[in-house]
Amino acid sequence: MKLITRIKEMQHFISEEKRSGKKVGFVPTMGYLHEGHLSLMKRAKKESDVIVVSIFVNPLQFGPNEDFDRYPRDLERDKQLALEAGADVLFFPDTKEMYPDEPVVTVSVNKRVDALCGESRVGHFDGVATVLTKLFHIVSPDYAYFGLKDAQQVAVVQGLVDDFNFPVKVIGCETKRESDGLAMSSRNVYLTEIERKEASHLSQSLLKAKNWLLDGDSGETEQKMIKYLEEHTSGFVEYSKILSYPELLPPSKKSKKLIIAVAVKFSKARLIDNIIIDNILTRQESGEETCSVH
Amino acid sequence: MKLITRIKEMQHFISEEKRSGKKVGFVPTMGYLHEGHLSLMKRAKKESDVIVVSIFVNPLQFGPNEDFDRYPRDLERDKQLALEAGADVLFFPDTKEMYPDEPVVTVSVNKRVDALCGESRVGHFDGVATVLTKLFHIVSPDYAYFGLKDAQQVAVVQGLVDDFNFPVKVIGCETKRESDGLAMSSRNVYLTEIERKEASHLSQSLLKAKNWLLDGDSGETEQKMIKYLEEHTSGFVEYSKILSYPELLPPSKKSKKLIIAVAVKFSKARLIDNIIIDNILTRQESGEETCSVH
Structure with a gap:
Protein backbone atom coordinates (compact mmCIF):
# COMPACT_ATOMS: atom_id res chain seq x y z
CA MET A 1 0.00 0.00 0.00
CA LYS A 2 1.34 3.38 -1.09
CA LEU A 3 1.38 6.16 1.53
CA ILE A 4 0.90 9.68 0.14
CA THR A 5 0.63 12.98 2.01
CA ARG A 6 1.16 15.51 -0.81
CA ILE A 7 -1.54 16.61 -3.24
CA LYS A 8 0.73 16.86 -6.28
CA GLU A 9 2.12 13.37 -5.69
CA MET A 10 -1.40 11.96 -5.38
CA GLN A 11 -2.52 13.66 -8.61
CA HIS A 12 0.58 12.47 -10.46
CA PHE A 13 0.21 8.88 -9.26
CA ILE A 14 -3.44 8.71 -10.26
CA SER A 15 -2.96 10.30 -13.68
CA GLU A 16 -0.36 7.61 -14.44
CA GLU A 17 -2.74 4.85 -13.30
CA LYS A 18 -5.63 6.27 -15.31
CA ARG A 19 -3.47 6.62 -18.41
CA SER A 20 -3.13 2.85 -18.40
CA GLY A 21 -6.94 2.56 -18.37
CA LYS A 22 -7.41 1.65 -14.72
CA LYS A 23 -10.63 2.50 -12.87
CA VAL A 24 -10.24 4.30 -9.53
CA GLY A 25 -12.43 3.57 -6.49
CA PHE A 26 -12.32 6.12 -3.68
CA VAL A 27 -13.27 5.85 -0.02
CA PRO A 28 -12.98 9.26 1.68
CA THR A 29 -12.86 9.00 5.48
CA MET A 30 -11.94 10.95 8.60
CA GLY A 31 -10.01 7.94 9.87
CA TYR A 32 -10.47 5.90 13.06
CA LEU A 33 -11.66 3.19 10.71
CA HIS A 34 -14.32 0.68 11.65
CA GLU A 35 -16.16 -2.20 9.94
CA GLY A 36 -18.33 0.32 8.07
CA HIS A 37 -15.33 1.90 6.35
CA LEU A 38 -13.78 -1.48 5.66
CA SER A 39 -16.96 -2.71 4.00
CA LEU A 40 -16.77 0.30 1.64
CA MET A 41 -13.20 -0.63 0.74
CA LYS A 42 -14.17 -4.23 0.13
CA ARG A 43 -17.04 -3.11 -2.10
CA ALA A 44 -14.66 -0.77 -3.99
CA LYS A 45 -12.22 -3.66 -4.43
CA LYS A 46 -14.87 -5.55 -6.43
CA GLU A 47 -15.55 -2.70 -8.85
CA SER A 48 -12.26 -0.83 -9.32
CA ASP A 49 -8.64 -1.47 -10.21
CA VAL A 50 -7.05 1.05 -7.84
CA ILE A 51 -8.50 1.68 -4.37
CA VAL A 52 -7.66 5.01 -2.78
CA VAL A 53 -8.60 5.64 0.86
CA SER A 54 -8.21 9.14 2.25
CA ILE A 55 -7.96 10.08 5.91
CA PHE A 56 -8.50 13.75 6.63
CA VAL A 57 -10.29 15.24 9.63
CA ASN A 58 -11.68 18.24 7.78
CA PRO A 59 -11.83 21.33 10.01
CA LEU A 60 -14.27 23.04 7.60
CA GLN A 61 -17.07 20.61 8.44
CA PHE A 62 -16.88 21.08 12.22
CA GLY A 63 -18.73 23.92 13.94
CA PRO A 64 -16.98 26.06 16.60
CA ASN A 65 -18.57 24.04 19.43
CA GLU A 66 -18.11 20.63 17.83
CA ASP A 67 -15.57 17.88 18.42
CA PHE A 68 -12.83 18.66 15.88
CA ASP A 69 -10.02 18.64 18.46
CA ARG A 70 -11.15 15.50 20.23
CA TYR A 71 -12.31 13.58 17.13
CA PRO A 72 -10.67 10.16 17.59
CA ARG A 73 -7.48 9.56 15.58
CA ASP A 74 -5.22 6.50 15.26
CA LEU A 75 -3.22 6.61 12.03
CA GLU A 76 -1.04 3.55 12.68
CA ARG A 77 -4.04 1.33 13.34
CA ASP A 78 -5.83 2.82 10.31
CA LYS A 79 -2.87 2.03 8.04
CA GLN A 80 -2.99 -1.61 9.09
CA LEU A 81 -6.77 -1.87 8.63
CA ALA A 82 -6.75 -0.18 5.20
CA LEU A 83 -3.95 -2.45 4.06
CA GLU A 84 -5.84 -5.55 5.20
CA ALA A 85 -9.03 -4.35 3.48
CA GLY A 86 -7.14 -4.10 0.17
CA ALA A 87 -6.46 -0.35 -0.21
CA ASP A 88 -3.77 0.42 -2.78
CA VAL A 89 -3.14 4.01 -1.68
CA LEU A 90 -3.64 5.74 1.66
CA PHE A 91 -3.80 9.52 1.19
CA PHE A 92 -3.48 11.45 4.48
CA PRO A 93 -2.61 15.11 3.90
CA ASP A 94 -2.26 17.52 6.82
CA THR A 95 -4.44 20.60 7.25
CA LYS A 96 -1.78 22.96 5.85
CA GLU A 97 -1.55 20.84 2.69
CA MET A 98 -5.31 20.95 2.15
CA TYR A 99 -5.88 24.56 3.25
CA PRO A 100 -2.61 26.50 2.86
CA ASP A 101 -4.52 29.82 3.04
CA GLU A 102 -7.95 31.12 3.93
CA PRO A 103 -9.84 29.89 0.84
CA VAL A 104 -10.94 32.22 -1.97
CA VAL A 105 -13.77 29.85 -2.90
CA THR A 106 -15.93 27.32 -1.05
CA VAL A 107 -18.96 25.26 -2.01
CA SER A 108 -22.35 26.35 -0.66
CA VAL A 109 -25.08 23.76 -0.26
CA ASN A 110 -28.43 25.44 -0.84
CA LYS A 111 -30.86 22.51 -0.67
CA ARG A 112 -31.15 19.23 1.29
CA VAL A 113 -29.61 20.95 4.36
CA ASP A 114 -32.57 22.62 6.08
CA ALA A 115 -33.54 19.44 7.91
CA LEU A 116 -31.91 16.69 9.99
CA CYS A 117 -28.23 17.34 10.81
CA GLY A 118 -28.04 20.38 8.53
CA GLU A 119 -30.47 22.23 10.79
CA SER A 120 -28.23 22.14 13.86
CA ARG A 121 -24.84 21.74 12.13
CA VAL A 122 -24.89 25.04 10.20
CA GLY A 123 -22.16 25.11 7.54
CA HIS A 124 -21.32 21.42 8.09
CA PHE A 125 -22.36 20.32 4.60
CA ASP A 126 -20.65 23.33 2.98
CA GLY A 127 -17.46 21.99 4.56
CA VAL A 128 -18.20 18.44 3.39
CA ALA A 129 -18.94 19.57 -0.18
CA THR A 130 -15.85 21.79 -0.27
CA VAL A 131 -13.43 19.10 0.88
CA LEU A 132 -14.98 16.51 -1.44
CA THR A 133 -14.66 18.89 -4.39
CA LYS A 134 -10.95 19.13 -3.57
CA LEU A 135 -10.54 15.39 -2.98
CA PHE A 136 -12.35 14.48 -6.21
CA HIS A 137 -9.86 16.67 -8.11
CA ILE A 138 -6.93 15.13 -6.25
CA VAL A 139 -7.99 11.48 -6.55
CA SER A 140 -10.01 11.59 -9.85
CA PRO A 141 -12.20 8.65 -8.83
CA ASP A 142 -14.51 6.80 -11.19
CA TYR A 143 -16.48 5.54 -8.17
CA ALA A 144 -16.80 7.14 -4.73
CA TYR A 145 -18.17 5.13 -1.78
CA PHE A 146 -20.11 6.52 1.16
CA GLY A 147 -21.91 4.87 4.06
CA LEU A 148 -25.66 5.44 4.19
CA LYS A 149 -25.42 5.95 7.96
CA ASP A 150 -24.76 9.54 6.85
CA ALA A 151 -27.69 9.50 4.42
CA GLN A 152 -27.97 13.28 4.33
CA GLN A 153 -24.30 13.43 3.35
CA VAL A 154 -24.95 10.97 0.51
CA ALA A 155 -27.91 13.13 -0.66
CA VAL A 156 -25.70 16.25 -0.64
CA VAL A 157 -22.83 14.48 -2.42
CA GLN A 158 -25.24 13.22 -5.10
CA GLY A 159 -26.39 16.82 -5.56
CA LEU A 160 -22.78 17.99 -5.75
CA VAL A 161 -21.89 15.43 -8.39
CA ASP A 162 -25.07 16.03 -10.43
CA ASP A 163 -25.00 19.84 -10.31
CA PHE A 164 -21.26 20.21 -10.93
CA ASN A 165 -21.20 17.43 -13.56
CA PHE A 166 -18.41 15.53 -11.81
CA PRO A 167 -17.52 12.44 -13.85
CA VAL A 168 -17.88 10.35 -10.69
CA LYS A 169 -20.42 7.69 -9.73
CA VAL A 170 -21.59 8.04 -6.11
CA ILE A 171 -22.27 4.72 -4.41
CA GLY A 172 -24.17 4.77 -1.12
CA CYS A 173 -23.58 1.58 0.87
CA GLU A 174 -25.74 0.03 3.55
CA THR A 175 -25.02 0.92 7.18
CA LYS A 176 -22.92 -1.63 9.04
CA ARG A 177 -24.30 -2.49 12.47
CA GLU A 178 -23.16 -4.09 15.71
CA SER A 179 -24.94 -7.30 16.69
CA ASP A 180 -27.55 -5.34 18.71
CA GLY A 181 -28.32 -3.07 15.75
CA LEU A 182 -26.21 -0.01 16.74
CA ALA A 183 -24.92 1.70 13.59
CA MET A 184 -21.12 1.62 13.50
CA SER A 185 -19.53 5.04 13.99
CA MET B 1 -15.45 21.46 -36.25
CA LYS B 2 -17.68 19.30 -34.07
CA LEU B 3 -20.90 20.89 -32.74
CA ILE B 4 -22.04 19.60 -29.36
CA THR B 5 -24.99 20.71 -27.23
CA ARG B 6 -25.28 17.83 -24.73
CA ILE B 7 -23.11 17.49 -21.62
CA LYS B 8 -22.83 13.70 -21.77
CA GLU B 9 -21.75 13.79 -25.43
CA MET B 10 -19.11 16.44 -24.63
CA GLN B 11 -17.74 14.40 -21.72
CA HIS B 12 -17.68 11.23 -23.78
CA PHE B 13 -15.92 12.90 -26.72
CA ILE B 14 -13.24 14.44 -24.49
CA SER B 15 -12.59 11.26 -22.51
CA GLU B 16 -11.90 9.45 -25.79
CA GLU B 17 -9.53 12.22 -26.92
CA LYS B 18 -7.71 12.23 -23.58
CA ARG B 19 -7.38 8.46 -23.60
CA SER B 20 -5.22 8.82 -26.69
CA GLY B 21 -2.98 11.25 -24.78
CA LYS B 22 -4.21 14.49 -26.34
CA LYS B 23 -4.00 17.79 -24.45
CA VAL B 24 -7.18 19.85 -24.30
CA GLY B 25 -7.22 23.65 -24.56
CA PHE B 26 -10.45 25.37 -23.52
CA VAL B 27 -11.81 28.83 -24.31
CA PRO B 28 -15.04 29.45 -22.37
CA THR B 29 -17.06 32.36 -23.80
CA MET B 30 -20.51 33.90 -23.76
CA GLY B 31 -20.41 34.13 -27.55
CA TYR B 32 -20.70 37.15 -29.83
CA LEU B 33 -17.06 36.47 -30.54
CA HIS B 34 -14.56 39.23 -31.27
CA GLU B 35 -10.81 39.46 -31.94
CA GLY B 36 -10.14 39.02 -28.21
CA HIS B 37 -11.79 35.59 -28.15
CA LEU B 38 -10.17 34.59 -31.43
CA SER B 39 -6.71 35.46 -30.06
CA LEU B 40 -7.38 33.09 -27.14
CA MET B 41 -8.27 30.32 -29.58
CA LYS B 42 -5.14 30.96 -31.61
CA ARG B 43 -3.03 30.87 -28.46
CA ALA B 44 -4.72 27.59 -27.42
CA LYS B 45 -4.02 26.17 -30.87
CA LYS B 46 -0.29 26.54 -30.25
CA GLU B 47 -0.31 24.69 -26.91
CA SER B 48 -3.00 22.01 -27.18
CA ASP B 49 -4.11 19.16 -29.44
CA VAL B 50 -7.86 19.64 -29.11
CA ILE B 51 -9.39 23.13 -28.88
CA VAL B 52 -12.82 23.35 -27.26
CA VAL B 53 -14.73 26.64 -27.37
CA SER B 54 -17.89 26.96 -25.30
CA ILE B 55 -20.67 29.48 -25.83
CA PHE B 56 -23.06 29.83 -22.92
CA VAL B 57 -24.67 33.03 -21.70
CA ASN B 58 -24.75 32.04 -18.06
CA PRO B 59 -27.84 33.39 -16.27
CA LEU B 60 -26.21 32.79 -12.86
CA GLN B 61 -23.65 35.54 -13.42
CA PHE B 62 -26.15 38.28 -14.32
CA GLY B 63 -27.87 40.33 -11.63
CA PRO B 64 -31.65 40.95 -11.76
CA ASN B 65 -31.12 44.42 -13.30
CA GLU B 66 -28.36 43.40 -15.70
CA ASP B 67 -28.37 42.69 -19.41
CA PHE B 68 -28.92 38.91 -19.57
CA ASP B 69 -31.89 39.15 -21.96
CA ARG B 70 -30.32 41.67 -24.29
CA TYR B 71 -26.75 40.28 -24.15
CA PRO B 72 -25.77 40.13 -27.85
CA ARG B 73 -26.03 36.68 -29.47
CA ASP B 74 -25.19 35.49 -33.00
CA LEU B 75 -24.55 31.75 -33.03
CA GLU B 76 -24.21 31.34 -36.82
CA ARG B 77 -21.55 34.05 -37.04
CA ASP B 78 -19.79 32.61 -33.97
CA LYS B 79 -19.67 29.13 -35.54
CA GLN B 80 -17.93 30.55 -38.59
CA LEU B 81 -15.44 32.58 -36.54
CA ALA B 82 -14.57 29.69 -34.20
CA LEU B 83 -14.07 27.39 -37.18
CA GLU B 84 -11.73 29.89 -38.84
CA ALA B 85 -9.77 30.37 -35.62
CA GLY B 86 -9.12 26.64 -35.45
CA ALA B 87 -11.57 25.37 -32.85
CA ASP B 88 -12.10 21.60 -32.96
CA VAL B 89 -15.29 21.53 -30.90
CA LEU B 90 -17.96 24.16 -30.29
CA PHE B 91 -19.96 23.34 -27.16
CA PHE B 92 -23.16 25.38 -26.86
CA PRO B 93 -25.60 23.86 -24.36
CA ASP B 94 -28.92 25.56 -23.60
CA THR B 95 -29.89 26.77 -20.13
CA LYS B 96 -32.02 23.69 -19.38
CA GLU B 97 -29.07 21.43 -20.17
CA MET B 98 -26.77 23.33 -17.81
CA TYR B 99 -29.32 24.01 -15.05
CA PRO B 100 -32.09 21.38 -15.28
CA ASP B 101 -33.22 22.22 -11.72
CA GLU B 102 -32.65 24.84 -9.06
CA PRO B 103 -29.12 23.82 -8.00
CA VAL B 104 -28.38 22.00 -4.74
CA VAL B 105 -24.83 23.41 -4.69
CA THR B 106 -23.12 26.55 -5.99
CA VAL B 107 -19.63 27.99 -5.58
CA SER B 108 -19.23 30.97 -3.25
CA VAL B 109 -16.34 33.35 -3.84
CA ASN B 110 -15.23 34.75 -0.48
CA LYS B 111 -12.17 36.81 -1.43
CA ARG B 112 -11.08 38.98 -4.39
CA VAL B 113 -14.71 40.14 -4.87
CA ASP B 114 -15.08 43.04 -2.44
CA ALA B 115 -13.60 45.52 -4.91
CA LEU B 116 -13.96 46.51 -8.58
CA CYS B 117 -16.82 44.76 -10.41
CA GLY B 118 -17.54 42.45 -7.47
CA GLU B 119 -18.63 45.42 -5.37
CA SER B 120 -21.54 46.40 -7.63
CA ARG B 121 -22.17 43.04 -9.31
CA VAL B 122 -23.10 41.09 -6.17
CA GLY B 123 -23.15 37.35 -6.83
CA HIS B 124 -21.62 37.78 -10.30
CA PHE B 125 -18.41 35.91 -9.49
CA ASP B 126 -20.32 33.17 -7.64
CA GLY B 127 -22.11 32.59 -10.95
CA VAL B 128 -18.84 32.67 -12.90
CA ALA B 129 -17.13 30.22 -10.52
CA THR B 130 -20.16 27.90 -10.53
CA VAL B 131 -20.45 27.67 -14.30
CA LEU B 132 -16.69 27.24 -14.72
CA THR B 133 -16.69 24.42 -12.16
CA LYS B 134 -19.34 22.72 -14.30
CA LEU B 135 -17.57 23.47 -17.60
CA PHE B 136 -14.21 22.23 -16.29
CA HIS B 137 -15.88 18.89 -15.42
CA ILE B 138 -17.56 18.74 -18.81
CA VAL B 139 -14.54 19.68 -20.95
CA SER B 140 -11.67 18.40 -18.73
CA PRO B 141 -9.21 20.98 -20.05
CA ASP B 142 -5.47 20.86 -19.48
CA TYR B 143 -5.30 24.59 -20.24
CA ALA B 144 -8.04 27.20 -19.90
CA TYR B 145 -7.69 30.60 -21.57
CA PHE B 146 -9.14 33.88 -20.31
CA GLY B 147 -8.75 37.47 -21.49
CA LEU B 148 -7.14 39.81 -18.97
CA LYS B 149 -9.69 42.50 -19.86
CA ASP B 150 -11.66 40.70 -17.14
CA ALA B 151 -8.67 40.66 -14.78
CA GLN B 152 -10.82 40.21 -11.68
CA GLN B 153 -12.37 37.15 -13.32
CA VAL B 154 -8.89 35.73 -13.97
CA ALA B 155 -7.96 36.36 -10.30
CA VAL B 156 -11.11 34.55 -9.15
CA VAL B 157 -10.59 31.65 -11.58
CA GLN B 158 -7.00 31.26 -10.38
CA GLY B 159 -8.35 31.11 -6.81
CA LEU B 160 -10.95 28.55 -7.89
CA VAL B 161 -8.36 26.34 -9.54
CA ASP B 162 -5.85 26.65 -6.67
CA ASP B 163 -8.33 26.14 -3.82
CA PHE B 164 -10.24 23.30 -5.45
CA ASN B 165 -7.07 21.64 -6.82
CA PHE B 166 -8.42 21.52 -10.36
CA PRO B 167 -5.83 19.84 -12.62
CA VAL B 168 -6.11 22.81 -15.00
CA LYS B 169 -3.61 25.53 -15.92
CA VAL B 170 -5.20 28.98 -16.09
CA ILE B 171 -3.72 31.21 -18.80
CA GLY B 172 -4.54 34.91 -18.69
CA CYS B 173 -4.00 36.54 -22.10
CA GLU B 174 -3.35 40.17 -22.89
CA THR B 175 -6.34 42.38 -23.72
CA LYS B 176 -6.95 42.87 -27.45
CA ARG B 177 -7.60 46.50 -28.36
CA GLU B 178 -9.05 48.51 -31.23
CA SER B 179 -6.61 50.85 -33.01
CA ASP B 180 -7.52 53.72 -30.66
CA GLY B 181 -6.87 51.61 -27.57
CA LEU B 182 -10.47 50.62 -26.70
CA ALA B 183 -10.47 47.14 -25.15
CA MET B 184 -12.45 44.72 -27.30
CA SER B 185 -15.73 43.61 -25.72
Missing part, protein backbone atom coordinates in the same frame (compact mmCIF):
# COMPACT_ATOMS: atom_id res chain seq x y z
CA SER A 186 -16.15 6.39 15.04
CA ARG A 187 -17.98 8.38 17.69
CA ASN A 188 -19.38 5.26 19.45
CA VAL A 189 -16.18 5.16 21.54
CA TYR A 190 -17.46 8.25 23.39
CA LEU A 191 -20.41 6.33 24.86
CA THR A 192 -20.48 5.32 28.53
CA GLU A 193 -21.22 1.67 29.24
CA ILE A 194 -24.87 2.41 30.07
CA GLU A 195 -25.30 4.68 27.04
CA ARG A 196 -23.80 1.98 24.82
CA LYS A 197 -26.61 -0.38 25.90
CA GLU A 198 -29.29 2.27 25.43
CA ALA A 199 -27.92 3.20 21.99
CA SER A 200 -29.35 0.08 20.37
CA HIS A 201 -32.77 1.70 20.75
CA LEU A 202 -31.96 4.17 17.95
CA SER A 203 -32.17 1.41 15.34
CA GLN A 204 -35.12 -0.13 17.23
CA SER A 205 -37.00 3.16 16.98
CA LEU A 206 -36.50 3.18 13.17
CA LEU A 207 -37.92 -0.32 12.74
CA LYS A 208 -40.87 0.50 14.97
CA ALA A 209 -41.46 3.73 13.04
CA LYS A 210 -41.77 1.76 9.81
CA ASN A 211 -44.64 -0.18 11.35
CA TRP A 212 -46.26 2.85 12.97
CA LEU A 213 -46.18 4.56 9.58
CA LEU A 214 -48.46 1.87 8.15
CA ASP A 215 -51.21 2.84 10.62
CA GLY A 216 -50.65 6.56 11.17
CA ASP A 217 -49.28 9.61 9.42
CA SER A 218 -45.67 10.77 9.51
CA GLY A 219 -46.23 13.47 12.16
CA GLU A 220 -47.76 10.96 14.60
CA THR A 221 -44.97 8.51 13.94
CA GLU A 222 -42.31 11.14 14.64
CA GLN A 223 -43.95 11.84 18.02
CA LYS A 224 -44.08 8.14 18.86
CA MET A 225 -40.37 7.82 18.03
CA ILE A 226 -39.47 10.69 20.37
CA LYS A 227 -41.54 9.12 23.15
CA TYR A 228 -39.91 5.70 22.56
CA LEU A 229 -36.38 7.16 22.59
CA GLU A 230 -37.05 9.27 25.67
CA GLU A 231 -38.37 6.22 27.50
CA HIS A 232 -35.54 3.90 26.48
CA THR A 233 -32.46 6.17 26.55
CA SER A 234 -30.97 8.88 28.77
CA GLY A 235 -30.09 10.95 25.69
CA PHE A 236 -31.69 14.11 24.32
CA VAL A 237 -33.64 13.47 21.11
CA GLU A 238 -32.39 16.16 18.69
CA TYR A 239 -34.70 15.06 15.90
CA SER A 240 -36.90 12.20 14.74
CA LYS A 241 -38.00 12.84 11.19
CA ILE A 242 -39.69 11.26 8.19
CA LEU A 243 -38.84 12.99 4.91
CA SER A 244 -38.61 12.30 1.19
CA TYR A 245 -35.23 11.00 0.05
CA PRO A 246 -32.91 12.34 -1.34
CA GLU A 247 -34.74 15.71 -1.42
CA LEU A 248 -35.24 15.78 2.37
CA LEU A 249 -38.56 17.58 2.07
CA PRO A 250 -41.89 16.83 3.80
CA PRO A 251 -43.05 13.57 2.23
CA SER A 252 -45.86 13.52 -0.32
CA LYS A 253 -47.53 10.87 -2.43
CA LYS A 254 -45.05 11.66 -5.20
CA SER A 255 -41.98 10.90 -3.06
CA LYS A 256 -40.40 7.67 -4.26
CA LYS A 257 -38.31 6.99 -1.18
CA LEU A 258 -38.66 8.01 2.45
CA ILE A 259 -36.00 8.39 5.09
CA ILE A 260 -36.76 7.74 8.74
CA ALA A 261 -33.98 9.41 10.71
CA VAL A 262 -33.04 10.13 14.31
CA ALA A 263 -30.32 12.00 16.18
CA VAL A 264 -29.77 11.55 19.91
CA LYS A 265 -27.31 13.46 22.05
CA PHE A 266 -25.66 11.42 24.80
CA SER A 267 -23.27 12.90 27.37
CA LYS A 268 -20.25 12.92 25.04
CA ALA A 269 -21.54 11.55 21.74
CA ARG A 270 -24.20 12.68 19.32
CA LEU A 271 -25.40 9.58 17.44
CA ILE A 272 -27.44 9.44 14.23
CA ASP A 273 -29.19 6.60 12.45
CA ASN A 274 -31.69 6.16 9.63
CA ILE A 275 -33.39 3.74 7.31
CA ILE A 276 -34.45 4.49 3.74
CA ILE A 277 -37.63 2.76 2.58
CA ASP A 278 -40.02 2.76 -0.35
CA ASN A 279 -42.81 5.30 0.11
CA ILE A 280 -45.45 3.44 2.11
CA LEU A 281 -47.43 6.70 2.48
CA THR A 282 -48.57 6.29 -1.15
CA ARG A 283 -50.87 3.43 -0.25
CA GLN A 284 -52.10 5.08 2.89
CA GLU A 285 -52.78 8.43 1.20
CA SER A 286 -54.56 6.79 -1.77
CA GLY A 287 -56.69 5.08 0.89
CA GLU A 288 -57.57 8.47 2.32
CA GLU A 289 -58.54 9.71 -1.12
CA THR A 290 -60.88 6.77 -1.66
CA CYS A 291 -62.54 7.56 1.67
CA SER A 292 -63.03 11.20 0.77
CA VAL A 293 -65.06 10.36 -2.35
CA HIS A 294 -68.42 9.90 -0.64
CA SER B 186 -19.00 42.09 -26.89
CA ARG B 187 -20.71 45.01 -25.14
CA ASN B 188 -19.01 47.68 -27.31
CA VAL B 189 -21.88 47.32 -29.81
CA TYR B 190 -24.11 49.07 -27.28
CA LEU B 191 -22.13 52.34 -27.54
CA THR B 192 -23.54 55.34 -29.43
CA GLU B 193 -21.24 56.90 -32.04
CA ILE B 194 -20.18 59.68 -29.67
CA GLU B 195 -19.66 57.27 -26.75
CA ARG B 196 -17.56 55.04 -28.98
CA LYS B 197 -15.16 57.95 -29.56
CA GLU B 198 -15.07 58.88 -25.88
CA ALA B 199 -14.48 55.25 -24.88
CA SER B 200 -10.85 55.35 -25.98
CA HIS B 201 -10.20 57.51 -22.92
CA LEU B 202 -10.60 54.50 -20.63
CA SER B 203 -7.31 53.03 -21.83
CA GLN B 204 -5.81 56.55 -21.94
CA SER B 205 -6.66 57.03 -18.27
CA LEU B 206 -4.82 53.81 -17.37
CA LEU B 207 -1.63 54.86 -19.13
CA LYS B 208 -1.77 58.29 -17.52
CA ALA B 209 -2.38 56.70 -14.12
CA LYS B 210 0.80 54.68 -14.46
CA ASN B 211 2.74 57.95 -14.81
CA TRP B 212 0.83 59.75 -12.06
CA LEU B 213 1.61 56.84 -9.77
CA LEU B 214 5.34 57.53 -10.10
CA ASP B 215 4.85 61.00 -8.57
CA GLY B 216 1.88 60.54 -6.22
CA ASP B 217 0.23 57.90 -4.08
CA SER B 218 -2.48 55.55 -5.25
CA GLY B 219 -5.34 57.55 -3.68
CA GLU B 220 -4.31 60.74 -5.50
CA THR B 221 -3.94 58.85 -8.75
CA GLU B 222 -7.43 57.35 -8.44
CA GLN B 223 -8.85 60.86 -8.01
CA LYS B 224 -6.97 62.16 -11.06
CA MET B 225 -8.32 59.26 -13.13
CA ILE B 226 -11.91 60.07 -12.13
CA LYS B 227 -11.36 63.73 -13.05
CA TYR B 228 -9.80 62.75 -16.38
CA LEU B 229 -12.64 60.37 -17.27
CA GLU B 230 -15.31 62.84 -16.21
CA GLU B 231 -13.72 65.52 -18.39
CA HIS B 232 -13.27 63.31 -21.44
CA THR B 233 -16.39 61.13 -21.43
CA SER B 234 -20.12 61.52 -20.87
CA GLY B 235 -20.18 58.30 -18.84
CA PHE B 236 -20.50 57.77 -15.09
CA VAL B 237 -17.24 56.61 -13.50
CA GLU B 238 -18.24 53.59 -11.41
CA TYR B 239 -14.73 53.04 -10.08
CA SER B 240 -11.10 53.92 -10.69
CA LYS B 241 -8.89 51.77 -8.50
CA ILE B 242 -5.32 50.73 -7.84
CA LEU B 243 -5.01 47.44 -5.98
CA SER B 244 -2.63 44.53 -5.48
CA TYR B 245 -3.04 41.75 -8.04
CA PRO B 246 -4.35 39.04 -7.91
CA GLU B 247 -5.39 39.63 -4.26
CA LEU B 248 -7.30 42.86 -5.09
CA LEU B 249 -6.43 44.41 -1.73
CA PRO B 250 -5.12 47.91 -0.97
CA PRO B 251 -1.58 47.91 -2.36
CA SER B 252 1.42 47.69 -0.03
CA LYS B 253 5.17 47.48 -0.49
CA LYS B 254 4.85 43.69 -0.42
CA SER B 255 2.45 43.56 -3.38
CA LYS B 256 4.28 42.14 -6.38
CA LYS B 257 1.83 43.31 -9.02
CA LEU B 258 -0.64 46.17 -9.16
CA ILE B 259 -3.81 46.48 -11.17
CA ILE B 260 -5.04 49.88 -12.35
CA ALA B 261 -8.70 49.41 -13.25
CA VAL B 262 -11.67 51.49 -14.34
CA ALA B 263 -15.37 50.95 -14.99
CA VAL B 264 -17.48 53.57 -16.78
CA LYS B 265 -21.23 53.40 -17.34
CA PHE B 266 -22.40 54.81 -20.68
CA SER B 267 -26.06 55.07 -21.66
CA LYS B 268 -26.44 51.39 -22.63
CA ALA B 269 -23.02 49.87 -21.96
CA ARG B 270 -20.90 49.48 -18.86
CA LEU B 271 -17.26 49.24 -19.98
CA ILE B 272 -14.27 48.06 -17.96
CA ASP B 273 -10.54 48.19 -18.62
CA ASN B 274 -7.33 47.63 -16.71
CA ILE B 275 -3.58 47.25 -16.88
CA ILE B 276 -1.47 45.05 -14.61
CA ILE B 277 1.99 46.38 -13.80
CA ASP B 278 4.94 45.62 -11.55
CA ASN B 279 4.61 47.34 -8.17
CA ILE B 280 6.10 50.79 -8.72
CA LEU B 281 4.92 51.82 -5.24
CA THR B 282 7.82 49.84 -3.75
CA ARG B 283 10.29 52.48 -4.81
CA GLN B 284 8.05 55.35 -3.88
CA GLU B 285 7.12 54.01 -0.44
CA SER B 286 10.74 53.22 0.42
CA GLY B 287 11.38 56.89 -0.52
CA GLU B 288 8.76 57.99 1.95
CA GLU B 289 10.35 55.88 4.64
CA THR B 290 13.75 57.50 4.03
CA CYS B 291 12.11 60.91 4.39
CA SER B 292 10.43 59.99 7.64
CA VAL B 293 13.74 59.12 9.31
CA HIS B 294 14.64 62.68 10.35
